[in-house]
Amino acid sequence: MPHTRPLATLACLLPTLLAALGCAQPARTVRIATYNIEDARSPDLDDPQHPRLTRVAAVIRDIDPDIILINELASDQPAPLRNGQRFADTFLPGLGYTAVTLASNTGVPSGHDLNNDGRTVTRHPPADPPTPDGSPPRQTPEQRAYGNDAHGFGTFPGQYSMALLAKPGFTILEDQIRTYRLFRWSDLPDATNPTNPNGSPWYSPAEWAGLRLSSKTHAIVPVRTPAGALIHCVVSHPTPPAFDGPEQRNKHRNRDEIRLLRAIIDNEPWLSDDTGRPGGLPPHAHAIILGDLNADPADGSAIGDPIAHLLASPRMGPDPTPISNTPIDRLDPGDTAVFRLRVDYALPSAGIEVTNTAVKRPPTDARSVRPSDHFPVYADILLPHAN
Secondary structure, three states, X not given: OOOOOOOHHHHHHHHHHHHHOOOOOOOEEEEEEEEEEEEEOHHHHHOOOOOOHHHHHHHHHHHOOOEEEEEEEOOOOOOOOOHHHHHHHHHOOOOOXXXXXXXXXXXXXXXXOOOOOOOOOOOOOOOOOOOOOOOOOOOOHHHHHHHHOEOEOOOOOXXXXXXXXXXXXXXXXXXXXXXXXXXXXXXXXXXXXXXXXXXOEOOOHHHHHHOEOOOOOOEEEEEEOOOOOEEEEXXXXXXXXXXXXXXXXXXXXXXXXXXXXXXXXXXXXXXXXXXXXEXXXXXXXXXXXXXXXXXXXXXXXXXXXXXXXXXXXXXXXXXXXXXXXXXXXOOOOOOOEOOOEOOEEEEXXXXXXXXXXXXXXXXXXXXXXXXXXXXXXXXEEEEOOOO
16 A cells, blocks of 8 residues: 655654754654665666666655665766666655665676686676667677676676665765775685585685675665654675585575675674774664565575575564465465565664555566566564654
């Protein structure tokens, strides 16, 4: 059902009026969502009638989130990293969303032969032109060869990145964003260097010493609500635990990317962000984990049960387990993607009350209606007026 808020203007003014009168401000419901929109690129944003992104926008309008993380929105647009705002202005006009787009490791050359095919590819082939129906172009063998040698798989720098959008009255504190994009895989305690069938390490010592763990980025994005509360959106998009071989390099990386996510939540003292500042989420901070984590709690090919490990953090609240009331053949009610897995999450930290949560599916799974291979997930949460 669409999320409606009557007298929205008065509601935005109410905290200010209450503060002026010296009254305690009430908790208010905040709707936070995550949506993987499947490989949206800069040229797609040039067309306000883009056949697929207009449907994506219709879904977002129907959900009506206060805050939404968009996965798989390219960050290759100059001046700088403006694709999140371009998406909001072009496809969600009139709603007043502000956006921050995050830089990504995808398509960033590593300078190494990471897929061990005997060649190191450092120059990306030309990107394919947009398709008539707006669906993502098929990848060529040359593009895949380039992507497999990048720090995170991408056929060009910035592919599959992400942006956080917030409605008027919600302030993204851009100067307080913390990123862990440069954190090296080998610096994670008990990190696993994948091994060949003969037991030798998959990555050479030089590769292992320099390879970044986050396939896109991990970030803490603080957002101030109209009532004065601060919510820390902890965002990421780990690599799929697939598209590898017997060495299981992507499966190990997916698990360790989610372990990095827990380290951020747990404020581990050994951790440092891209500026060298130690630790992760501040003590007592309200947070919500958002993103396509590419791991299902019960099914799929993830190893080591990384979602259970994440939820076992003492700073995490109960798993709200969203479901959809729209049945689709062969999908469980909690599946968030057409490939029959729950991979998209909006997970609150302890102390946050979840009043409602759901997977939003179209009435039919026809591609003409379904604009992505994922469905959005949202949670309605209650926050105190300040923290």
